Amino acid sequence: MSILNTTSTFFITEVNTVDQERVFLEMTDKIYKNDPYFVRPLDKDIKAVFDIEQNPLLRQEQGKCRRWLLWTDSGSCIGRIAAFYKVKSGAGQQRRTGAIGFFECINDQEAANLLFDQAKRWLASEAIKVIHGPVNFGSRHRWWGLLVDGQALANYSCNYHPVYYRNLFEDYGFVLNYRQLTFSLSQQDPQPRLLKQLLEHFKADSRYTFKQVNPHLELDAAVEFQELYNKTWSVQEGLPPMSLDQVLSLTRQLEEVLDPRLIWFAYYNGQPVAFFVGIPELNRLIVQHVNGKINFMDRFKLASRKWLGQYEKAYGLYYGVLPEFQRRGVGLGLIASMQDAWANRLKIPYKEIEFGWIGDYNPRAVKLMKTIGGEISKVHHTYRLWI
Numbered sequence: 001m002s003i004l005n006t007t008s009t010f011f012i013t014e015v016n017t018v019d020q021e022r023v024f025l026e027m028t029d030k031i032y033k034n035d036p037y038f039v040r041p042l043d044k045d046i047k048a049v050f051d052i053e054q055n056p057l058l059r060q061e062q063g064k065c066r067r068w069l070l071w072t073d074s075g076s077c078i079g080r081i082a083a084f085y086k087v088k089s090g091a092g093q094q095r096r097t098g099a100i101g102f103f104e105c106i107n108d109q110e111a112a113n114l115l116f117d118q119a120k121r122w123l124a125s126e127a128i129k130v131i132h133g134p135v136n137f138g139s140r141h142r143w144w145g146l147l148v149d150g151q152a153l154a155n156y157s158c159n160y161h162p163v164y165y166r167n168l169f170e171d172y173g174f175v176l177n178y179r180q181l182t183f184s185l186s187q188q189d190p191q192p193r194l195l196k197q198l199l200e201h202f203k204a205d206s207r208y209t210f211k212q213v214n215p216h217l218e219l220d221a222a223v224e225f226q227e228l229y230n231k232t233w234s235v236q237e238g239l240p241p242m243s244l245d246q247v248l249s250l251t252r253q254l255e256e257v258l259d260p261r262l263i264w265f266a267y268y269n270g271q272p273v274a275f276f277v278g279i280p281e282l283n284r285l286i287v288q289h290v291n292g293k294i295n296f297m298d299r300f301k302l303a304s305r306k307w308l309g310q311y312e313k314a315y316g317l318y319y320g321v322l323p324e325f326q327r328r329g330v331g332l333g334l335i336a337s338m339q340d341a342w343a344n345r346l347k348i349p350y351k352e353i354e355f356g357w358i359g360d361y362n363p364r365a366v367k368l369m370k371t372i373g374g375e376i377s378k379v380h381h382t383y384r385l386w387i
Contacts, residue, residue: 010078010111012118015067021047023069025292027080027104031162039154039283041143043292046102049137050082056246057138062087064126065137067102068118070111079105079112083119084137085128098128098387099135101143105168112168124387131385132177133169134159140233141317141357145180145380152377155182155315155354156282159380166381174383179360183374185353187342192373195336202333209267210337214260222247224265224272225318232320257282261341261348262314266321266334274321274334278353281313314348316355326364335372354378 015024025043032038048054050065057063063086070079082102088095100119105112123131136143142157146165154160202208213221222244230241242250251258262278321331342348354377358365 009073010114011071011073012068012114013071015069020069021067023077024067024080024102027069027077030078031104031106035162037151037153038160039156040292041157045142045157049102049143055138056249057086063137066119066122068115070105070115078108079103079115081105081115081119082137083122083131085123085126086137096126096128098123098126098131099137100131100133101135101137103134103165105165107162107164107168109168109171113172116172120385120387129387131387133174133383133385135382144357145382148379148381150182150376150378154283155356155378156279158182158315158356158378169381169383172385174385177382177384180356180380180382181358181360181366181369181376182378182380183355183358183369184377185355185369185372185374187339187348187351187353189373191336191339191343192371195332195339195372198329198333199336199340201329202337207269208330208333209270210264210334211267212260212264212338212341214263221263221265222251225275225277228265228272228275228320228322229318231322233318254279259314259348262350264334264338266325266330266337268325268330273325274330275318276316276334276338277318278314278316280350281315281354312349312351314350314353316353319355331368332372 013020015021025046028038028040032040050058050067052058058065063084065082065084067082068080069077070081071077080102081100081104083098083100085096085098088097100116100123103115105115120131134143134146143159145159146169147154147159147161148163148166151163202210213224226242226244226247229247257279259278259280262276262280264276265272266274319331321334325331342350355369355374356378358369360366
């Protein structure tokens with residue numbers, strides 16, 4: 001075991017072996033042992049982030065990552081952290097963006113500081129000037145931000161944290177960069193009058209069409225998703241554009257849980273201008289019962305429960321409107337059309353939908369969520385630290 005950093009009480013080792021990776025994954029069992037709202041993520045989902053075969057950032061040499069464990073001198077693991085950076089190219093130059101994530105630690109500032117120090121030291125050696133965190137080494141729709149408000153059952157692939165983590169970050173020197181808001185929308189409340197009016201407006205305008213799509217059957221849907229994502233999320237959030245291969249890979253990863261009734265596009269004269277992609281919220285029915293593991297029988301139960309209509313909550317992964325259509329009410333029209341179909345034609349079982357990842361720097365999106373009756377259910381902080 002190679003010891004990288006040590007005090008009289010703690011020491012740090014890098015994750016390099018299968019056994020060390022197992023300890024990294026099981027660290028959450030110690031931290032959240034008595035927390036009724038925590039749901040241990042699936043091991044396969046966490047491992048995929050650091051797998052060169054599954055994470056295109058590693059496979060395409062667009063970034064690097066490291067993981068470490070924090071131990072007591074008696075041999076008990078009490079913390080973990082990952083550090084990584086992405087390489088962004090543009091205007092003939094390359095820029096490295098550094099970050100940390102997958103942080104877990106006991107309620108001890110000295111212990112947390114050692115983990116932060118280790119990550120900062122490595123990132124500094126890679127010429128990183130600022131650290132963002134806690135975030136994911138990959139897509140923003142997973143493992144992003146520190147939960148600071150909304151102690152309720154965690155959503156699938158979303159960060160959940162003890163309340164004391166906020167002090168560990170801020171007392172070390174991390175400062176708030178932005179807040180990510182999650183909005184909850186009840187499907188049992190009457191549809192707001194404005195949405196009903198917009199629904200009638202768009203029904204009377206033959207240029208607009210709102211419809212659900214099945215990504216399993218339609219390659220065109222993947223192409224349209226790619227186009228819309230790259231013109232909304234990629235541009236507005238500053239994220240790397242998605243290739244068609246990445247979209248198809250995402251579809252394959254989610255193929256067992258995709259419900260076409262939760263995937264909708266808006267079209268103007270036949271061209272896609274807005275989209276919504278949601279999935280059944282898996283943690284409540286499945287993930288919380290398998291303790292990070294999922295086998296053949298779990299997969300069977302997952303699929304069968306979906307079609308038996310036992311899901312009561314859905315989670316919105318992606319929602320976006322092309323900039324030139326944002327002032328035309330198309331986003332609201334899309335939501336109105338979805339809700340109308342869910343209630344009157346599709347009869348979906350979902351009683352609640354949560355829309356994740358609304359940045360507080362996007363007042364237009366925040367206003368839209370409130371207009372349709374959404375209420376803030378969770379708040380995550382994304383911090384930064386200058387080295």
